Amino acid sequence: MPATRASVYTALDSVKDPEIPTLSVVELxxxxxxxxxxxxxxxxxxxxxxxxxxxxxIEDDITAxxxxxxxxxxxxxxxxxxxxxTDWIGQAAREKLIEAGIAPPQHSGAHHPVQxxxxxxxLCPFCGSPNTSLRSxxxxxxxxxxxxxxxxxxxxxxxxxx
Amino acid sequence: MTNIALDLVGQATLVLKRxxxxxxTGRSEDALAFLRDAREYRNALMLELPNGDFGFTMIRQYxxxxxxxxxxxxxxxxxxxxxxxxxxxxxxxxxxHVRHAGEWVVRLGDGTDESHARAQDALDSLWPYTGELFMSxxxxxxxxxxxxxxxxxxxxxxxxxxxxxxxxxxxxxxPADAYMQRGGRSGLHTxxxxxxxxxxxxxxxxxxxxxx
Numbered sequence: 001m002p003a004t005r006a007s008v009y010t011a012l013d014s015v016k017d018p019e020i021p022t023l024s025v026v027e028l029x030x031x032x033x034x035x036x037x038x039x040x041x042x043x044x045x046x047x048x049x050x051x052x053x054x055x056x057x058i059e060d061d062i063t064a065x066x067x068x069x070x071x072x073x074x075x076x077x078x079x080x081x082x083x084x085x086t087d088w089i090g091q092a093a094r095e096k097l098i099e100a101g102i103a104p105p106q107h108s109g110a111h112h113p114v115q116x117x118x119x120x121x122x123l124c125p126f127c128g129s130p131n132t133s134l135r136s137x138x139x140x141x142x143x144x145x146x147x148x149x150x151x152x153x154x155x156x157x158x159x160x161x162x
Numbered sequence: 163m164t165n166i167a168l169d170l171v172g173q174a175t176l177v178l179k180r181x182x183x184x185x186x187t188g189r190s191e192d193a194l195a196f197l198r199d200a201r202e203y204r205n206a207l208m209l210e211l212p213n214g215d216f217g218f219t220m221i222r223q224y225x226x227x228x229x230x231x232x233x234x235x236x237x238x239x240x241x242x243x244x245x246x247x248x249x250x251x252x253x254x255x256x257x258x259h260v261r262h263a264g265e266w267v268v269r270l271g272d273g274t275d276e277s278h279a280r281a282q283d284a285l286d287s288l289w290p291y292t293g294e295l296f297m298s299x300x301x302x303x304x305x306x307x308x309x310x311x312x313x314x315x316x317x318x319x320x321x322x323x324x325x326x327x328x329x330x331x332x333x334x335x336x337p338a339d340a341y342m343q344r345g346g347r348s349g350l351h352t353x354x355x356x357x358x359x360x361x362x363x364x365x366x367x368x369x370x371x372x373x374x
Contacts, residue, residue, distance in 0.1 A: 051170070080251050082247075137261075160258065
């Protein structure tokens with residue numbers, strides 16, 4: 001059976017980000033496009049961070065998932081523009097992040113000045129309290145920051161907005 | 163620091179890969195990173211100085227990140243679409259580095275007597291290395307005129323404004339602009355770079371073409 005966009009996207013939905021296994025590479029906005037040419041499928045992806053150590057694994061996982069779905073030739077094309085933004089993470093995916101105990105990214109506000117800007121409070125993914133404080137600008141992975149909930153005394157990761 | 167390093171290594175990988183493509187001799191990003199000698203490196207001298215104490219490390223990170231942020235911003239509008247794309251991506255990462263390092267500069271400068279004194283010492287020691295960031299040469303100016311590169315001297319005003327704005331709440335005194343060190347951009351380095359490269363390049367030098 002030749003691959004269709006729908007069948008390719010179904011296969012890609014099973015490819016999870018190794019560092020955030022609750023989300024697929026499609027939900028994260030890493031997959032930008034899919035091109036089908038006969039038996040060959042090209043998946044266009046964009047890295048979340050320039051130095052994201054998970055990208056190589058993600059490429060291998062995409063190839064393996066499509067091979068398993070019957071696509072013989074898989075090509076991966078990496079594009080850098082437009083640059084990935086957390087704004088591409090959809091509402092359903094944000095709710096999955098909260099369920100996994102990760103505060104979803106705020107709106108990136110890419111055009112606002114950055115220096116010492118006071119941000120909206122980050123809501124605790126466990127109890128919903130806005131009474132939280134930043135403990136470290138970098139958390140368990142480069143794409144997350146570590147916060148602490150003063151209401152339920154639970155530390156949690158926040159997906160950094162970029 | 164390691165997360166910032168991860169971003170910077172990622173940015174360097176992309177830029178060196180593009181440089182290798184433009185150069186056209188088939189050198190990969192790894193060949194450019196691991197098989198060049200110190201004299202072939204063009205980094206600013208500030209970036210090869212030993213880390214010193216935490217104050218020195220964070221103040222250098224701040225001074226450089228503000229420069230990098232404005233440079234990436236300008237590079238995101240150059241004619242080479244690949245370079246512009248890399249720059250747009252790196253710009254977002256640099257903004258986060260500026261915020262992170264800037265918060266530390268304020269915390270250290272406006273902290274205890276000890277942290278303030280160390281932060282001011284670090285700023286005074288690093289200041290003579292800031293001028294080099296904005297020294298452009300004829301190659302850079304010619305490329306900038308063609309819309310392919312950024313003339314670094316045009317970034318000074320924006321850098322000054324950002325740094326001045328942060329030094330006030332950090333209660334740090336801006337050193338006077340006096341003699342500025344130079345040399346890195348033309349391949350003339352401090353003694354520190356060679357030692358660092360010996361450490362970083364040892365694997366590729368010992369086992370050429372090793373992959374991991």
